[in-house]
Amino acid sequence: GVPGSVRLLHLFEARYLALLEECQRQPSTPGRPRPLLVHLSVAEAEDPQGVAGWEVQRESCLLCELLDFRQVDLGVLATVRAVDQVCVDEVEGGEPFLQARATPVRREVGGGRATGPDLAEQAARVRAVLGDTLELSRKLVDRGVPAPAEVGSLSPEELPDEIRDDMLLGGSLAGEALRQLPLEQALAWAEEAGGADGGAEGAARLGWAALQPCPGASGEEAEDLVLRRMFGLEAETLGERLDLCHDYAEECRSRLAAKVALMSLKL
Numbered sequence: 678g679v680p681g682s683v684r685l686l687h688l689f690e691a692r693y694l695a696l697l698e699e700c701q702r703q704p705s706t707p708g709r710p711r712p713l714l715v716h717l718s719v720a721e722a723e724d725p726q727g728v729a730g731w732e733v734q735r736e737s738c739l740l741c742e743l744l745d746f747r748q749v750d751l752g753v754l755a756t757v758r759a760v761d762q763v764c765v766d767e768v769e770g771g772e773p774f775l776q777a778r779a780t781p782v783r784r785e786v787g788g789g790r791a792t793g794p795d796l797a798e799q800a801a802r803v804r805a806v807l808g809d810t811l812e813l814s815r816k817l818v819d820r821g822v823p824a825p826a827e828v829g830s831l832s833p834e835e836l837p838d839e840i841r842d843d844m845l846l847g848g849s850l851a852g853e854a855l856r857q858l859p860l861e862q863a864l865a866w867a868e869e870a871g872g873a874d875g876g877a878e879g880a881a882r883l884g885w886a887a888l889q890p891c892p893g894a895s896g897e898e899a900e901d902l903v904l905r906r907m908f909g910l911e912a913e914t915l916g917e918r919l920d921l922c923h924d925y926a927e928e929c930r931s932r933l934a935a936k937v938a939l940m941s942l943k944l
Contacts, residue, residue, distance in 0.1 A: 678716070678739060679906050680759045681863035681885040683854045684830035689752030692773040697753060699774070700743050711742040715763060715777050736764045736782060737910045745851035749840065754831075756851040758866070762910060784915040786877055799919055800880035801873040804864075806926040807886055811860050813933035817892045818858070820940050825890035827859055859889040881915055887922035891929055893936055 678684065688694060700712035716739040722732035739759040746755040763779040786796055818824050826832045833841050833855050844852040854862060867875075867882035875882070888906050890899070905925045912918035 678759050678827060678829075679885045679888050679909060680739065680761055681866050681882060682827050682859065682889065683744070683756065683758045683862050684827050685851065685854060686755045686757065686829070687749075687752060687831055688755050694753065695773040697743075697746065697755060711744065714741050714743065714757070715739070715765065715779050716741050716757075716759065717765065717768070717775070717777065733765055733768055735766075736762075737907075738763050738765045738777075738779065740779065740781070744854070745849050747844075747851070754836075754840070754851070756854050758862075760866075784881075784912065784918065786915050796877065796880050796916065796919070797873060799916075799923065800883050803880075803883045803887060803919065803923045803926060804867075804873045806923065806930055807860065807864060807883070810891070810926060810930045810933060811858065811864065813930065813937055814858055814860060814892050816937050817933065817940070822893040822936075825859055825892050825894060827890065858892070860886060860891070863889050877915060880919055884909065884915075884919045884922035887926040887929075891933060893933075898932070 688697060696714065700714055703709075703712045705711070718734040718737040718739070719731045720734055722730060740761040740763045741757045741759050744756040744758055746753050762782040764782050765777045765779045767778040769776045769778075824832075836844070841855070844855055846852070857865070863882075863886035864872075867879060867886050870882050871879040872883060873879060888902065888909055890902060894902070905921065908921050909918050912921060
């Protein structure tokens with residue numbers, strides 16, 4: 678995932694339930710109203726002896742906030758949203774869960790096609806493209822194309838009817854996540870920071886919003902999204918990342934427009 682992505686998770690293993698309990702003990706502050714946890718990004722690797730294993734991608738980890746949770750017959754349904762890219766300085770082993778020391782990853786504003794005052798203009802262009810993309814996405818879903826879900830997230834169809842209906846009617850953040858498309862959720866999160874008028878933070882959030890799954894995506898398109906997210910996380914400056922996200926958003930808009938046109942012709 679990337680910042681702005683929302684997942685609905687079914688947690689039932691003891692270590693994850695213990696982690697959830699620990700999150701609930703965190704004090705709430707005006708700058709940190711919700712409990713936080715770190716999602717570690719890992720990749721296959723070999724140790725110096727050539728033994729296969731895993732290693733943490735230290736600068737591609739995500740800080741997540743716990744939006745909502747509810748108990749079910751087996752475990753807990755938890756809704757979490759990634760809110761920042763963090764660098765994990767140290768991972769400490771232990772039971773029942775890992776603990777990490779992490780610091781936010783901050784990029785310089787320059788380095789892309791838009792720098793300084795032009796950043797707001799570039800962010801506004803991204804916002805306009807994403808507005809078109811969201812409208813096209815809604816048209817596809819209205820015509821029966823399944824709504825996309827974040828990788829690793831439960832879809833509404835996977836929930837028991839009574840739980841899904843209760844979440845949708847309850848007005849909770851989890852219910853909002855079920856009702857909204859991933860792009861819609863990410864855009865709302867970007868607007869919380871002011872969107873195109875929110876300076877570097879608003880521009881950064883709009884860039885991340887561009888990297889959300891779209892309805893009707895093929896396997897190849899889903900793989901392309903994974904690559905674009907990797908490029909976004911690895912970008913050296915905010916300007917560079919915003920350029921990457923803008924280009925991807927335009928490609929998505931073109932693909933979705935073609936799909937809507939084909940469906941209109943019933944081809």
